[in-house]
Amino acid sequence: MLLFSLDSDATFAHALAAALAVPLAPHEDRSFEDGEHKLRPLVDPRGRDAYVIHSLHGGPVDSPHDKLCHLLLFMATLREHGAARVTAVVPYLAYARKDRQTKPFDPVTLRYVAQLFEAVGTAQLIVLEAHNVAAFQNAFRCTTLHLEAHRVFDDLVPKLVGEGPLAVASPDPGGVKRAQLWRESLEQALQRPVGFAMVDKRRSAGVVSSDNLVAGEVSNCTVLLLDDLIASGETMRRAAVALRHAGAREVLAFAAHGLFTGQAGEVLGDDSIASIVVTDSVPAFRLPAAATALGKLLVVSAAPLFARAISTTHAAWTR
16 A cells, blocks of 8 residues: 655644554655646555545645645556556545535536546545535545544544433534434434434525524533534534524534634634534644634544545455
8 A cells, every 4th residue: 555645734644644554655746936846656656556645625835726736646647657546535625515506607516526536547535524425426436435524523422521411413404414324323322312403504695694493402402513514613603503592501513624714713712602623634724823712622533534444445455
């Protein structure tokens, strides 16, 4: 197995390499004065099972499309020089939110990104918590492995909640299945009933609206509010306020990806949210040191989850 990382912040990559007991393979990343890059492996990939780690969030160095281009070109280079199989390990997949047409002449960007991965000979793609799992799986013709973020959070929950009533909630209708799967998983793990709720949300032209409508019983419950990502934080804040109005004792916000754009540091500092838990798929570089939310933030590593997936797929390939 060859394991490469293109991330400028290699914290996740080093954790994954340690979990796999495989060193990161060296590569050259050369920048030219006009902004172009040259990436090449510094080990022979011929006949090898190669994995390339690159989380496609924007910043602090490169944009999502810069990172996507670098990943595609490097994977194509590995294939060019004889790698038997190349897998993209993408903790955060950019452009996954635009998976359908909602306005006239809209793009379906997720499908276009899938075609780019297929064009460079990607054998498989491993991602953490895609925005819409069905759309993600239908967009790609190469093999995909979708890792559910709640698997990262399962062991943490008993340390954060007491013995009182517990519920899992989705902040919007689109995340209902994600929250239901976590509820089922927690009931098995905790051997106790776990409730379920959904908060109403509508978005048009980037404007989010809701009327504090909650479907489900959350009175006196500790509520685990689960979403795929946190960007501005407004969706989580609105949902937490609605749940507290509905009688929730405490709301803990969970998300696979903490993008923390704009004023998220202050928005998430709202008293309705007791704590914020995200994975290390995206470094929390956008949160300023003085942000109110920083004191509530807990980052849990998804590296062991990825390591198990990679070990399984590599073992199957080598049989």
